[in-house]
Amino acid sequence: MVVWERPEPPDRPVPAPLNRARLVRAAIQLADADGLDAVSLRKVAAALDVGPMRLYGYIATKEELLDLMLDTVYAEIQPTGDDWRQVLRSLAEATRQAAHQHEWLADLIGGRPQLGPNTLATGNAVLAAMGSVDLDTVVPAVAAVRAYVVGAVRREIAERRAERASGMDIKQFQTAYGPYLERTFATGRFPALAMAVRSGPHLSADETFRIGLEFLLDGIEARISN
Amino acid sequence: MVVWERPEPPDRPVPAPLNRARLVRAAIQLADADGLDAVSLRKVAAALDVGPMRLYGYIATKEELLDLMLDTVYAEIQPTGDDWRQVLRSLAEATRQAAHQHEWLADLIGGRPQLGPNTLATGNAVLAAMGSVDLDTVVPAVAAVRAYVVGAVRREIAERRAERASGMDIKQFQTAYGPYLERTFATGRFPALAMAVRSGPHLSADETFRIGLEFLLDGIEARISN
DNA sequence: CTTCAACCGATACGGTGTATTGATCAATAC
DNA sequence: GTATTGATCAATACACCGTATCGGTTGAAG
Numbered sequence: 001m002v003v004w005e006r007p008e009p010p011d012r013p014v015p016a017p018l019n020r021a022r023l024v025r026a027a028i029q030l031a032d033a034d035g036l037d038a039v040s041l042r043k044v045a046a047a048l049d050v051g052p053m054r055l056y057g058y059i060a061t062k063e064e065l066l067d068l069m070l071d072t073v074y075a076e077i078q079p080t081g082d083d084w085r086q087v088l089r090s091l092a093e094a095t096r097q098a099a100h101q102h103e104w105l106a107d108l109i110g111g112r113p114q115l116g117p118n119t120l121a122t123g124n125a126v127l128a129a130m131g132s133v134d135l136d137t138v139v140p141a142v143a144a145v146r147a148y149v150v151g152a153v154r155r156e157i158a159e160r161r162a163e164r165a166s167g168m169d170i171k172q173f174q175t176a177y178g179p180y181l182e183r184t185f186a187t188g189r190f191p192a193l194a195m196a197v198r199s200g201p202h203l204s205a206d207e208t209f210r211i212g213l214e215f216l217l218d219g220i221e222a223r224i225s226n
Numbered sequence: 227m228v229v230w231e232r233p234e235p236p237d238r239p240v241p242a243p244l245n246r247a248r249l250v251r252a253a254i255q256l257a258d259a260d261g262l263d264a265v266s267l268r269k270v271a272a273a274l275d276v277g278p279m280r281l282y283g284y285i286a287t288k289e290e291l292l293d294l295m296l297d298t299v300y301a302e303i304q305p306t307g308d309d310w311r312q313v314l315r316s317l318a319e320a321t322r323q324a325a326h327q328h329e330w331l332a333d334l335i336g337g338r339p340q341l342g343p344n345t346l347a348t349g350n351a352v353l354a355a356m357g358s359v360d361l362d363t364v365v366p367a368v369a370a371v372r373a374y375v376v377g378a379v380r381r382e383i384a385e386r387r388a389e390r391a392s393g394m395d396i397k398q399f400q401t402a403y404g405p406y407l408e409r410t411f412a413t414g415r416f417p418a419l420a421m422a423v424r425s426g427p428h429l430s431a432d433e434t435f436r437i438g439l440e441f442l443l444d445g446i447e448a449r450i451s452n
Numbered sequence: 453c454t455t456c457a458a459c460c461g462a463t464a465c466g467g468t469g470t471a472t473t474g475a476t477c478a479a480t481a482c
Numbered sequence: 483g484t485a486t487t488g489a490t491c492a493a494t495a496c497a498c499c500g501t502a503t504c505g506g507t508t509g510a511a512g
Contacts, residue, residue: 115407
């Protein structure tokens with residue numbers, strides 16, 4: 001049947017015009033809420049009230065969207081400090097903090113070359129703030145700190161997820177995996193490991209991260225001083 | 227139509243009975259050949275000449291298969307050495323070498339808690355070989371080296387893939403991304419970065435990895451000596 | 453007014469992980 | 483010896499994915 005008079009559509013608020021930024025923001029919101037697996041082009045499109053294919057006007061591929069998400073988060077990472085050591089430390093801490101706010105960052109970070117503007121800006125700021133230290137030391141030092149941060153953040157987030165997955169009320173990793181690990185250690189196959197777990201230090205995530213970072217910074221400092 | 231006489235099947239060689247090890251080996255072969263994305267339960271099953279659902283008799287979920295793959299590779303990582311420094315260094319180098327043989331390792335490593343027998347055995351061997359250094363130092367030191375290795379390996383493999391993707395004949399990263407980076411640097415927005423790329427050291431992957439590792443080991447040594 | 457081009461939404465395709473169903477076959481109960 | 487149950491395993495089915503393709507709509511150009 002033909003509708004002769006189409007009622008004027010209730011002037012729903014004109015949606016802000018779609019663009020890359022809005023697209024990426026929607027994807028980040030989804031990832032923050034439900035993890036990276038929840039970021040499908042269909043869901044992002046639905047969140048924007050748009051057909052899935054519309055997105056291909058702004059990105060060529062899903063991987064590009066992931067790159068854009070990563071670079072967007074990098075805008076939050078702004079190292080500060082007066083000497084090179086403070087700068088590298090703040091780079092590490094800021095990256096870690098970003099990963100706390102966006103856990104999915106742990107899945108992406110370090111996994112592909114990052115050449116987005118914000119990432120480059122961060123790298124530029126770090127290098128600019130490193131002062132007069134010679135490049136032969138600065139370049140590998142920055143690379144090393146980045147590598148450390150990537151690995152440390154990944155491990156920390158992985159543990160956090162494991163804790164959460166094994167009952168949200170259980171607080172300690174040891175408690176979460178206790179039964180399995182206790183059984184395994186009871187076999188006596190891993191004496192040194194069992195000893196370390198049982199009588200080693202019980203470090204918080206903060207302490208573990210910072211101690212490792214200071215190790216690395218100490219090593220860099222030794223090179224710089226000579 | 228009924229087939230009254232079914233010809234004796236040509237005695238094709240009885241396939242070895244399926245088990246977890248064979249399953250995981252098949253998955254690793256697929257991943258080695260075509261990357262982690264090529265590891266689908268259907269393809270693994272096909273490689274084993276079996277229906278996809280058969281696999282669920284040996285694994286509960288695809289994630290479990292990935293964990294098993296990772297732990298299997300960890301069997302190749304056997305640190306050696308006489309003092310703690312050699313041990314940590316060989317742990318790092320062995321992990322890196324494993325990632326060279328199985329590039330997909332870069333995608334998985336550090337991404338989830340590793341509690342498989344081979345991984346635990348590696349950890350145990352490291353701790354056992356660390357000698358008399360006190361646990362308060364040893365535990366974070368091992369954690370820091372692991373974190374560094376995870377990040378360094380990820381970056382290295384990511385770069386390697388980028389090189390390969392941008393024309394297999396092009397050798398250098400700078401050449402591969404040259405045009406884009408040159409254009410970007412020409413804007414003058416990232417002077418410090420541009421300077422570092424242009425007049426900084428051009429380190430090989432080996433050198434970058436080792437220099438960063440020695441930074442870290444130096445820092446640990448300083449703590450141990452005091 | 454016609455024609456063409458660009459756009460854009462819907463449909464479609466080949467894949468994924470896995471739940472469910474249905475068939476086959478061995479072991480047990482009568 | 484037959485019937486029944488229970489376990490095993492392959493096939494089908496489902497919901498979802500990324501994205502290629504296509505068909506209709508619309509705005510611009512002649």
